[in-house]
Amino acid sequence: QLPLLDTLRITICKICMSLNTLEELLPAMCSDCFCSKAFCLPPVFENPVCKVYRFQTVDNDWMTVREQMTECTLSFSIPRQLLALYVQEDMGSIEELKNLGELSPHWDNLRKEVIAHYGQVISSYQETLGELTKLTGPSFKPSCCKGQKYLEFVPINLHTQRMHDGGNAFYDVITVGAPAAHFQGFKNGGLQRLLSRYETEKKNFSTAYQCIYFSPGDTSKAREVLANIGQLQPLILVLADRLLEAAQHGCLDPLKEALQTLSDKVRPHPPHSHPVSVIKGIGRFKNDGSIVKPRVCGLITLHRVHWNSLWRKASAINKCKCKLKTLLCSSSLCIPGEWQEKLYPLVITLKDCVAEVVDHATKSMAFVLLQEAACSIPQGLLLKQRRDVVFSQALAALTCGFVMKLYAGLEDKGFLQQLHTVGLVAQFESLLSTYSEEIGMLEDMEVGISDLQRVTFRITEAESQDPAHLQPVVSGRRDHYTVEVPLPHETFEALPDEIREGKPLQVYPVLFNVGINEQQTIAERFGDISLQERINQKNFEILDGYYKSLSDKVPLECLPCSQTQTDLKELLETLGQNVVTKKRKNVEILWLAGTICRRLNGIRFTSCKSAKDRTSMSVTLEQCALLRDEHHLNKDYFIRALDCMRREGCRIENVQKNIRCRKYAFNMLQLMAFPKCYRPPEGTYGRVDS
Numbered sequence: 001q002l003p004l005l006d007t008l009r010i011t012i013c014k015i016c017m018s019l020n021t022l023e024e025l026l027p028a029m030c031s032d033c034f035c036s037k038a039f040c041l042p043p044v045f046e047n048p049v050c051k052v053y054r055f056q057t058v059d060n061d062w063m064t065v066r067e068q069m070t071e072c073t074l075s076f077s078i079p080r081q082l083l084a085l086y087v088q089e090d091m092g093s094i095e096e097l098k099n100l101g102e103l104s105p106h107w108d109n110l111r112k113e114v115i116a117h118y119g120q121v122i123s124s125y126q127e128t129l130g131e132l133t134k135l136t137g138p139s140f141k142p143s144c145c146k147g148q149k150y151l152e153f154v155p156i157n158l159h160t161q162r163m164h165d166g167g168n169a170f171y172d173v174i175t176v177g178a179p180a181a182h183f184q185g186f187k188n189g190g191l192q193r194l195l196s197r198y199e200t201e202k203k204n205f206s207t208a209y210q211c212i213y214f215s216p217g218d219t220s221k222a223r224e225v226l227a228n229i230g231q232l233q234p235l236i237l238v239l240a241d242r243l244l245e246a247a248q249h250g251c252l253d254p255l256k257e258a259l260q261t262l263s264d265k266v267r268p269h270p271p272h273s274h275p276v277s278v279i280k281g282i283g284r285f286k287n288d289g290s291i292v293k294p295r296v297c298g299l300i301t302l303h304r305v306h307w308n309s310l311w312r313k314a315s316a317i318n319k320c321k322c323k324l325k326t327l328l329c330s331s332s333l334c335i336p337g338e339w340q341e342k343l344y345p346l347v348i349t350l351k352d353c354v355a356e357v358v359d360h361a362t363k364s365m366a367f368v369l370l371q372e373a374a375c376s377i378p379q380g381l382l383l384k385q386r387r388d389v390v391f392s393q394a395l396a397a398l399t400c401g402f403v404m405k406l407y408a409g410l411e412d413k414g415f416l417q418q419l420h421t422v423g424l425v426a427q428f429e430s431l432l433s434t435y436s437e438e439i440g441m442l443e444d445m446e447v448g449i450s451d452l453q454r455v456t457f458r459i460t461e462a463e464s465q466d467p468a469h470l471q472p473v474v475s476g477r478r479d480h481y482t483v484e485v486p487l488p489h490e491t492f493e494a495l496p497d498e499i500r501e502g503k504p505l506q507v508y509p510v511l512f513n514v515g516i517n518e519q520q521t522i523a524e525r526f527g528d529i530s531l532q533e534r535i536n537q538k539n540f541e542i543l544d545g546y547y548k549s550l551s552d553k554v555p556l557e558c559l560p561c562s563q564t565q566t567d568l569k570e571l572l573e574t575l576g577q578n579v580v581t582k583k584r585k586n587v588e589i590l591w592l593a594g595t596i597c598r599r600l601n602g603i604r605f606t607s608c609k610s611a612k613d614r615t616s617m618s619v620t621l622e623q624c625a626l627l628r629d630e631h632h633l634n635k636d637y638f639i640r641a642l643d644c645m646r647r648e649g650c651r652i653e654n655v656q657k658n659i660r661c662r663k664y665a666f667n668m669l670q671l672m673a674f675p676k677c678y679r680p681p682e683g684t685y686g687r688v689d690s
Contacts, residue, residue: 143610186440390448414558423506427597433515462486616651
């Protein structure tokens with residue numbers, strides 16, 4: 001027995017030595033198998049979790065696959081920036097209302113009421129911003145915190161996931177809980193239903209408050225006018241001063257250049273870009289019957305201003321411009337001192353006219369917004385808060401996806417051409433049911449994703465390589481936001497001229513939803529799935545329109561290659577047929593939309609209530625499908641690979657991070673209602689708090 005024990009000890013020692021050697025070699029093996037570019041993290045991503053697999057291919061070879069999941073600092077930085085912008089905008093609205101001057105008692109009381117409500121919103125936002133600023137720790141909001149008030153602007157469980165096949169191909173997806181106002185609840189539905197009901201009720205409120213009803217488009221135009229005025233008036237004053245300075249120095253060419261620039265800014269006909277056209281825009285409101293008219297309810301003198309006087313001022317601006325041109329072209333004017341002497345009165349008249357036109361326009365548009373806000377109290381402001389919350393979550397996710405896609409495509413000339421010529425599609429896949437509270441979540445998500453159309457991106461040059469200088473910066477107002485993404489100097493210099501010159505980069509958000517759980521079974525048999533059908537059909541039209549625009553402007557050779565023979569047009573036709581087909585849990589809609597998005601160089605997102613359980617099933621299924629279709633994964637190993645990823649991969653680690661338990665929140669009864677390919681392996685699910 002003793003020799004046998006000695007032999008056993010020696011064997012165990014050899015095994016241990018082999019394991020130690022393997023452990024030392026594994027990092028080197030992994031670094032050889034995977035290109036550093038695929039897993040080089042941009043500065044907004046941190047805390048990576050990595051998993052490595054080996055799967056058999058159809059030719060009985062082996063492929064090595066790596067999976068990486070990261071958190072994103074934008075989960076908190078984007079909401080903090082948006083909250084600061086919300087506060088700044090609402091403070092500006094209060095200032096505009098105060099600047100209206102003396103009002104009749106009726107309107108003065110309404111103004112005070114509106115200002116008080118704005119003050120409450122500002123106070124709440126400042127308190128939330130203060131709490132977010134104090135936070136330290138992980139860069140994501142766990143699913144168990146989705147109902148916390150101070151975290152309501154933060155997206156739920158936002159993570160990036162990248163799969164790399166060991167070659168040059170890698171596949172990204174952003175996972176995030178459905179953008180929704182969980183703290184405010186869904187008792188009365190979500191944003192889509194609440195906004196529709198609110199617009200109907202507002203017409204009745206407008207009569208009670210002696211207001212004129214303004215559609216969302218009208219108030220949007222009013223805010224656009226105010227924003228343009230705020231930007232253009234200082235610019236015109238600077239240009240007028242530059243004109244006088246050029247005259248003082250007697251430089252003819254700079255004088256002509258300054259006059260031409262000034263002339264462009266006061267041109268009467270271009271759309272809402274210049275002061276005179278702002279007045280014309282106000283006139284269009286008037287012609288549509290939407291602008292404030294004198295009423296018997298005692299509106300202030302401001303709104304009994306004769307618009308003809310404004311037209312006279314606008315005409316005076318143009319006359320000043322013409323006189324300036326005539327004066328400059330006069331051959332009798334040759335002494336620099338005479339130039340300044342003749343130009344000075346005209347420039348002063350121009351400034352006075354612009355100031356008066358701007359004052360009338362600003363007050364008139366502010367009064368439009370006062371009327372809109374007066375008949376919106378309190379429901380309208382509550383809805384605005386809900387919309388702010390949902391948009392904040394959606395923008396954080398979109399910015400995360402944009403940054404990841406941008407860094408992945410910096411060396412792809414075709415991608416960069418597509419980016420500045422047409423823009424990118426951002427495809428959101430949702431697995432929410434159309435039953436109970438999840439209907440409200442889907443209604444919130446629909447509006448939040450649609451609101452992302454108001455966002456453009458710009459690429460800027462970073463001040464330095466410091467990670468703090470490489471963080472995206474948000475600017476703008478609720479009607480339009482710009483996200484600036486800084487890049488290091490060397491990277492920035494290699495970009496196309498159009499991008500370096502600051503061209504706005506468009507994103508086209510689309511949402512496709514197919515519920516897969518037991519609640520969706522109830523909805524399909526006894527409830528209503530029209531919301532899901534309408535969302536899918538509407539967003540298919542957007543996706544199809546994007547493809548047609550892309551086909552017209554960019555060579556399709558710029559798009560990623562695929563092993564499959566089906567072309568994009570055929571895939572879109574199949575998707576179009578599926579979105580109008582009556583079929584229960586038609587997950588093929590999601591598969592087709594995801595495939596089309598990847599083939600279009602788009603940004604992929606996957607969501608459910610908390611981006612933890614159903615999302616994990618979808619992400620792992622998509623990854624294995626990509627390995628099968630694009631990298632020859634042996635079909636006999638498909639289920640094995642799928643179960644392996646779900647049992648040992650990054651997604652079970654995501655569950656652990658969220659609820660401190662390695663179990664998906666499903667039970668056997670629920671899973672019987674799931675499509676088979678969305679069911680986790682035995683032993684990985686159970687009854688847990690999610």
